[in-house]
Amino acid sequence: MQKIINILNKRARFDYEIIDKYDAGIVLTGTEIKSIRLGKASIAESFCEFNDHTELFLINATIEEYAFGTHYNHKAKSERKLLLNKKELKKLDKDSDNKGLTIVPLRLYTNEKGFAKVEIALCRGKKNYDKRETMKENDTKRDIARIKKEFR
Secondary structure (H helix, E strand, C coil): CCCCCEEECHHHHHHEEEEEEEEEEECCCHHHHHHHHCCCEECCCCEEEECCCCCEEEECCEECCCCCCCCCCCCCECCEEEECCHHHHHHHHHHHCCCCEEEEEEEEEECCCCCEEEEEEEEEECCHHHHHHHHHHHHHHHHHHHHHHHHC
């Protein structure tokens, strides 16, 4: 039984309004998947971008070098190709061309079979007042939960 890895990008939910979500496979080398299974990865500052051939790449994601790797070890920050259906790629490419929309990874995880997957989302950046509203909503939810807990 393998341990399920779940690496979140918490900042993305705060900074962006999520419009649409997709699950994508990711092309990795042997030492990269070993580092991910150890939980040594971060997608906090990463984003997704299309190249000239309408292929989607994950950029700025950090996967630490594998400690037991030899000279075949990978670079910590490099572009990694994402795998989606052609129809999904075309839709994302068309939608991301709109002004203000971007593709951001929300979660890096391993599924039941042990494959690494990335949950990506088509997002629109929030304004400062939207962020303050989100913070207020979270505070009120937390206060209500605290009050409910006291009365139990």
